[in-house]
Amino acid sequence: MSIEIQGVGKRFGDFVALENIDLSIPTGQLTALLGPSGGGKSTLLRIIAGLENADEGTVEIEGVNATQLPPQKRNVGFVFQHYAAFKHMTVAKNVAFGLEIRKRPKHEIKAKVAELLELVHLSQFADRLPSQLSGGQRQRMALARALAIEPSVLLLDEPFGALDAKVRKELRDWLRRLHDEVHVTTVFVTHDQEEALEVSDSIVVINEGRIEQIGSPDDLYDRPANEFVLSFLGPVTQLGDRSIRPHDIAVSPIEISSAVEGRITRWTRVGFEVRLEVTPTDPRFEDRVLVSLTRAEASGLGVGEGSLVWLRPMDGALTLV
Numbered sequence: 001m002s003i004e005i006q007g008v009g010k011r012f013g014d015f016v017a018l019e020n021i022d023l024s025i026p027t028g029q030l031t032a033l034l035g036p037s038g039g040g041k042s043t044l045l046r047i048i049a050g051l052e053n054a055d056e057g058t059v060e061i062e063g064v065n066a067t068q069l070p071p072q073k074r075n076v077g078f079v080f081q082h083y084a085a086f087k088h089m090t091v092a093k094n095v096a097f098g099l100e101i102r103k104r105p106k107h108e109i110k111a112k113v114a115e116l117l118e119l120v121h122l123s124q125f126a127d128r129l130p131s132q133l134s135g136g137q138r139q140r141m142a143l144a145r146a147l148a149i150e151p152s153v154l155l156l157d158e159p160f161g162a163l164d165a166k167v168r169k170e171l172r173d174w175l176r177r178l179h180d181e182v183h184v185t186t187v188f189v190t191h192d193q194e195e196a197l198e199v200s201d202s203i204v205v206i207n208e209g210r211i212e213q214i215g216s217p218d219d220l221y222d223r224p225a226n227e228f229v230l231s232f233l234g235p236v237t238q239l240g241d242r243s244i245r246p247h248d249i250a251v252s253p254i255e256i257s258s259a260v261e262g263r264i265t266r267w268t269r270v271g272f273e274v275r276l277e278v279t280p281t282d283p284r285f286e287d288r289v290l291v292s293l294t295r296a297e298a299s300g301l302g303v304g305e306g307s308l309v310w311l312r313p314m315d316g317a318l319t320l321v
C-alpha cells in the first residue's frame with residue numbers, strides 16, 4: 001500500500017470535519033475522493049499532503065510514518081483548482097522550479113523539463129508566461145510541475161474544477177492516459193460522480209466526515225452500500241416502496257400485474273434520451289416516478305403525455321428498500 005491512513009480525525013473548533021478515517025490507498029492507482037461539498041475530502045487530502053495536521057490518527061506514505069513530517073519531506077506533488085503559478089517565470093521555469101530548489105545539475109533539469117513538457121503536450125509553450133496559457137494548459141503545466149520532483153504520490157484537489165465542461169472532459173481523458181503512462185499513485189478530490197466513475201481505479205465516497213464506501217467504479221455503481229451512495233453516484237427515483245435508477249425501469253403500455261400504474265405527466269427529450277415523469281394512480285405513492293428511455297424505446301411504446309403506463313423494475317435491476 002502506498003498510503004495508509006489509520007484512525008484519522010480532524011475538528012475545526014466544535015465542528016467534526018473528519019471522524020475515525022481508515023483508508024489504504026494502493027500503489028500505482030488512481031483513487032478518487034468523491035462526495036458532496038463540505039464532506040471532508042479536501043481536509044483529508046491536505047492531511048495526506050501535510051498541509052493540515054490531524055488531531056488524531058496516523059498517515060503512512062510508502063512505509064514511512066509521515067504524520068509529523070512537513071509537506072516538503074513527504075515526497076508528494078500537489079495541484080489545486082486555482083493553481084498559483086509564478087507569474088513572472090516562463091512555463092519551463094515554473095516546471096523547473098522544484099528541481100532548482102533541490103539544486104539538481106543544470107543539464108538534468110533541462111532534460112527533465114523537456115520530457116515533462118512533452119508528456120503534458122506543452123513543449124511549444126515552454127517560453128510563454130502562465131498568463132499566455134488557457135486554463136486547461138495552465139493546469140497541465142501545474143501537473144508537470146508537480147511531477148517534476150518525481151513524487152511517490154500525486155495529490156490533486158479538484159484540478160479541473162474551474163474549467164468549462166468541455167475542457168474538463170478533455171483533461172479528464174488526458175489525466176487517465178497520463179496516469180497509464182507514468183503510474184504514479186494519484187489521489188484526486190472531486191464532487192463530480194461522472195468524473196470519478198470515468199477516471200478512477202478506485203473511489204472513496206466521503207460524506208459528513210466519514211467514509212460511506214470504498215470500491216471500484218463498478219462496485220459502487222452496481223452494489224452501493226446504502227441509499228446515500230446510490231443517490232450520489234447517479235439519478236435515483238422511487239418506484240413503489242423502492243429506490244431505483246430511472247434507466248432500470250421497464251415501461252409497458254398495456255396492463256401487467258404487480259406493476260405500478262401511472263399516467264405520463266411529462267415527456268422531455270434531452271439529446272439521445274427521453275425522460276418521463278409518471279404520476280402513480282395509487283395515492284399512497286406520492287412521488288412522481290422518473291423514467292429514462294432511449295429515443296427508440298420511447299417511440300416504440302406508442303404512448304405520449306397523458307397515457308396510462310405500467311412500470312416495473314427491469315430484470316436484474318438494482319433496487320433498495
Ligand SMILES: Nc1ncnc2c1ncn2[C@@H]1O[C@H](COP(=O)(O)OP(=O)(O)OP(=O)(O)O)[C@@H](O)[C@H]1O
Nearest residue numbers: 012017035036037038039040041042043044189191
Ligand atoms: N480551516 C478551516 N477552519 C474551519 N473550518 C474548516 C476549515 N477547513 C475546512 N473546514 C470545514 O470542514 C468541512 C470540510 O471541508 P472540506 O474542504 O474538507 O470539504 P470538501 O468535502 O472538500 O468540500 P468542497 O468540495 O466544498 O471543497 C467544511 O464544513 C469546512 O467548512
